[in-house]
Amino acid sequence: MAPIRIAVTGAAGRMGRALLTAIHETDGCTIAGALERDGHGDIGADAGTLAGIGEMGVPVTSDALEVFAAVDAVLDFTAPDATVEFADLAAQARIVHVIGTTGFAPEHETRLEAASRHATLVRAGNMSLGVNLLTALTKRVAQALDTDWDIEIVEMHHRHKVDAPSGTALMLGEAAAAGRGVTLDDVSDRGRDGQTGARKTGDIGFAALRGGSVVGEHSAIFAAEKERIVLTHIAEDRSIFARGAVKAALWGQGKGPGNFDMLDVLGLSDF
Numbered sequence: 001m002a003p004i005r006i007a008v009t010g011a012a013g014r015m016g017r018a019l020l021t022a023i024h025e026t027d028g029c030t031i032a033g034a035l036e037r038d039g040h041g042d043i044g045a046d047a048g049t050l051a052g053i054g055e056m057g058v059p060v061t062s063d064a065l066e067v068f069a070a071v072d073a074v075l076d077f078t079a080p081d082a083t084v085e086f087a088d089l090a091a092q093a094r095i096v097h098v099i100g101t102t103g104f105a106p107e108h109e110t111r112l113e114a115a116s117r118h119a120t121l122v123r124a125g126n127m128s129l130g131v132n133l134l135t136a137l138t139k140r141v142a143q144a145l146d147t148d149w150d151i152e153i154v155e156m157h158h159r160h161k162v163d164a165p166s167g168t169a170l171m172l173g174e175a176a177a178a179g180r181g182v183t184l185d186d187v188s189d190r191g192r193d194g195q196t197g198a199r200k201t202g203d204i205g206f207a208a209l210r211g212g213s214v215v216g217e218h219s220a221i222f223a224a225e226k227e228r229i230v231l232t233h234i235a236e237d238r239s240i241f242a243r244g245a246v247k248a249a250l251w252g253q254g255k256g257p258g259n260f261d262m263l264d265v266l267g268l269s270d271f
């Protein structure tokens with residue numbers, strides 16, 4: 001069978017390079033395109049050389065239209081404004097668009113929903129197996145406990161991260177809210193500062209730490225009188241996200257248009 005042709009957007013970024021490596025290391029797929037925006041210093045560079053895996057004969061280009069027309073799937077870990085444009089191209093080309101980008105606003109969500117009528121979108125704020133299992137566990141624990149247990153989501157990332165709370169923290173918050181049978185927007189408490197007043201029963205709190213080179217650490221904390229449950233995931237290397245994204249690209253082949261997530265890919269939807 002011919003290998004699945006996969007392109008990477010933001011190819012020179014932290015995740016872009018990890019994604020190129022993961023495609024190269026996975027049987028049944030091949031690096032078929034690498035994108036950066038016009039004027040980027042790495043346009044014309046070889047994608048394999050950029051990722052440190054040896055020359056692949058695939059130059060980095062800014063011609064997204066041409067790349068999307070020539071591949072079966074695109075792995076996209078860039079920024080919300082870029083991702084919605086890429087989703088439109090994926091819809092035109094009717095291909096699989098694996099979206100790892102985080103920090104979307106409601107207007108981005110509307111654009112992605114529209115694109116999913118023609119593209120196969122697989123989206124998750126975290127593509128690692130460990131975090132997706134953690135979200136399933138968080139939902140189950142929240143389901144089992146009442147509001148005597150306060151829920152807090154704490155995350156830490158490297159100093160370059162531009163959005164907060166992280167996409168993963170929001171996934172965990174959504175899972176906890178779903179477990180409790182409430183809507184996250186109604187109970188979410190972000191960014192406490194100053195005279196906040198006492199914690200409201202039933203709230204789900206978020207705290208974001210930034211510093212150094214931390215790849216990603218997340219805890220869902222359930223705190224009651226005199227006891228606490230802490231569910232934690234520690235990402236040690238970006239390859240865990242990249243491997244999940246490649247798995248999603250392969251899983252999405254032949255699925256048809258729609259909105260999917262990593263729980264679908266990993267078969268954890270009913271866990």
Ligand SMILES: NC(=O)C1=CN([C@@H]2O[C@H](COP(=O)(O)OP(=O)(O)OC[C@H]3O[C@@H](n4cnc5c(N)ncnc54)[C@H](OP(=O)(O)O)[C@@H]3O)[C@@H](O)[C@H]2O)C=CC1
Pocket residue numbers: 009010011012013014015016036037040077078079081082099100101102103124125126127128167241
């Ligand atoms: N879901 C998951 O499992 C994970 C998600 N992420 C998410 O992935 C995203 C990227 O993270 P990371 O790799 O660390 O970030 P980087 O800044 O290292 O890389 C982002 C890349 O995207 C490019 N880019 C940004 N904006 C645009 C645009 N408008 N058009 C074209 N290219 C653009 C950047 O180019 P330029 O330098 O020119 O801006 C850069 O090459 C973040 O949203 C992050 O939260 C990260 C890890 C795991």
Ligand SMILES: O=C(O)C1=N[C@H](C(=O)O)C[C@H](O)C1
Pocket residue numbers: 102125126157161165166167168169215216217235
């Ligand atoms: O920006 C990052 O680095 C990461 N972003 C994702 C998020 O927002 O949760 C996933 C991972 O934690 C790394």
